[in-house]
Amino acid sequence: MKPIPLAIVEDDPIIRESLRTFLGGDPQFDLLYTAVSIEDFLQALETDARIVPAVILLDIQLPGMSGIEGIPSIKKLRPGVDVIMLTTFEESDKIFAALCAGACSYLSKRVSLVTIRDAILTVHRGGSYMSPSIARKVVEHFIPAPKKDDGPLTQRQQEIVDCIVNGLSYKMTADKLGISLDTVRTHIKHIYQVLEINSKGELIRRSLDKK
Template sequence: MSILLVDDHPLLRLGLAAALGQALPDMPLLHAGSGEAALSEAQLQVPALVIMDFDLPGISGLETTRRLRQRLPQLRVLFLSEHCELNVVRQALAAGACGFLSKQVAPAVLIDAVRRILGGHAYIEQSLASALVCQAPSAGERRLQALTPRETEILVMLAKGTAVRVIAERLCISSKTVSNQLTLLKSKLQVSGQAELVHLAIAAGLLRPAA
């Protein structure tokens, strides 16, 4: 298991590596200065998590994320960006990211986000999550209202990062049934990843933003 740091500024990557190295001393850290380099690195050694910059020379962070997720659907991507406009956050989530932080966050917040994401959760910086709630698209809310009580229950557990196996045990159904429900939920809600499920769950008041 490793973490791939993707940023075109070597000093920033070194700073990230120093912070992560102190908190996760046994975690191998890989480096890439461009989207192309990230794609090549991930092909050589599949990381558990990619910490991705939005602005990259050549292939953008968004396009790099899309390509990585197409090749490796289980890959988890955390955006760390100077650009925190809500449309940027939404684009990152739509590309398949499961987390978003501004580059101004304290190291402790970054470490917390990394640990949560490695643990199977999504993580959106609290101020950004709150802003997304305020501007949540009404179409998404209408789609949520169309869910059955069981679908809503599964949505909340998935948005909290609960494993499919655990959900199956709690609801006394098979893991395959939960997986089928997840596919149906994504289709009904018109989302592609867990972070978008989190966004919709927060917007509907079903889940509180990460502190």
Template sequence: MTNVSIVEDHIEFGLVLRDIINAIDGFNVRGIYNSAEDMLSKIYVQPADIMLIDLRLPGMSGIELIMKLKVILPDAKLMVCSTHNDNDSIFEALRAGALGYLLKDSTTVQVQMAIKELRDGGSPMSPFIARKVVCAFHESVLKIDNGLSFREQEIIALLAQGTSNKEIADLLFISTGTVKTHVRNIYKKLHVTNRISAINKIKKN
């Protein structure tokens, strides 16, 4: 059983999330907390594998909570669920240690898929958030003469986020085969043979 904690000061929304998550086979919401302080006070009494965290909370912010949790529970899988879609909120949360970022207008299916993906080692993001991350990465790699096309730079940005070929295909509305072709071309242009080497080479530049 995968245990989940929800940190959300809007009680009704927290209850909606609880019902959505409890409907997934193998998942159980251990607690809903209306503040970071409340959650931290019970963190060892009601331990969780996954924590879904709002950013705007009374008292300590969601960003501060994420930073503390990464120290206290370095193996915890933390995901933001927020209405905030501005660059500052997104990148501060990711830098703090969030592994995923959902917007509150996500559908039931999107939330359930994201929770399962997070459990399985992925970094789920709402499509709008993923696009912002890609664009930000793209702006940085555009300054580098690496010979990659616009589409290839989009794909290397997604690869850097740990996104699978299928997830990239879904986000960019192309086939998995097309993604694989682009990845092969990226490797060839960067003179590497695998994903890790490609990402490292882009970052070093």
């Protein structure tokens, strides 16, 4: 198995050297570059085409451009790279921002060097490793989805709304529900009063937002 080309972007000298010593000394890896900032790293990538890491360990808290902000630029220069975020923070915001930016793994800095090593191997095999507490936050992100209050609408009113939101006209809605056009109008009227809105546009926007 060929060694995995690596890069590290970390400003803290203690952690950086610790990583460099541990990973650089492991024959499974080929540590190509160690940067102290995104700017530094981008510069290196631009000037030296030989730096093509498969995996990057990226600190999230960096002087200048943050790790998250840097991901797009890095991916632009080295599209295939997998990014592992290293961080002391576990705020949901940062986690999701990093994942959305293209990070594929997110580790707390408190984990052991062995765990980091394993995470690199996992990522390089096409997997992903998240610290347990971070994984939990990610998982919980999916749960609030089913939390949608249907508003104070009656069941019938909700049916009307569904039709309208799905693009049906009042007439088509009337046909579909087997009621008269005027009845649909009446329902809409009441719905608008209850929801305190006054146009189909707002109704659609409102319905789409909560889903």
